Amino acid sequence: MSFELAVRITEIMIALVFLHQSVEHLSVCKRGRGLFIVRIVMCVLLIVGVYTPWVCLGLVINALLILHRFQGPYNGGSDRMGVLILCAITLVHFMPEQAWREIAFGYLAMQLVLSYFISGGVKIVNADWRSGRALADVFLFSAYPASESMRGWAEKPRLLFVMSWAVMVFELVFPFAMLSQETLIAALVIAGVFHLGNACIFGLNRFFWVWLAAYPSILWLQGRILDLGY
């Protein structure tokens, strides 16, 4: 995937993500509508491809104002990934040289890899995760299960043990998927299914969409690394 194509797909995907989040916001939030209406307009401009660098900059300022409004991210990690993607593509447009543009976009790809690898690392050092107890606790008493009936999964220790190890191993081996295009695509499909599962079980739909928006960066980076002959 060429650099220009990967950046353009990322722009369109992140614009769709922000558009979706903004419409969701407007449906429940009556105050601060202006911020989200402006965001919607800028997302449409980003999709169309008009004044892209300035629209990206405008979206960064808008994101900062939204962070101020909620005194932090509205939905934790998914908002942070959204801002990270936005800042990366904004830097791509304002960097004077191609090498710096690639570093900015490559940083996003690297953070995507780390989002899995670190997440797996912090779990595997925890005895509760290794035994499946932590995942049982998520179902048993955390605020995440989308319905009460899903709490019943806490009573399936063998399944949760297998699921815990499947998640940890997948997250930890994710960087090795960069070794070939086939393994990377397979890993991204598995990761997408994992996020879709989290969206269904825990209602984390924002994570699903925003993580997909970061995938073009890693597809490009892998091709770039292979081009360099590593």
Add this chain to the structure above:
Amino acid sequence: MLTSMKLILPALIPSWRFFDVIAPSPRIEFSVFEGVDSVERDWHEFRPRPDHLSMIEIIKRVFWNPSWNESLFMMSCAERIMAGQEEHSRHAIMQRICNDYKAALDDVMNDRFVQFRLVFVSREGDEIRRHVAYTSPLERLDDEAQI
């Protein structure tokens, strides 16, 4: 400027420590009552999750889930209150409780007050424990503007 940096830096240099430990989980409970001197409280869980979701509802929520996402924000607010960032988060929770309550009722609400508390649920050994970690000040229901 410093505040802006504090807000944006965790996005630029994320920690990615998702679910590293399963910490005590907050529940928001509220009570609406008449008269500021009332001492009896009838606590209700704020936006309890449904008992069951059909497959169609689950799939629909992948595309459209604003209320749940707002509830997750409320959980963040609860955690921020416990971390000492009280004012903004208390206000955010109180506004939504008042709005939901007003939307559910049509009757005149003279002299009604609202209060919420944060109940943290955790596991100790094989037992599930609940403890009230925070109780908000009373607020008049009508004082809370729309969100």
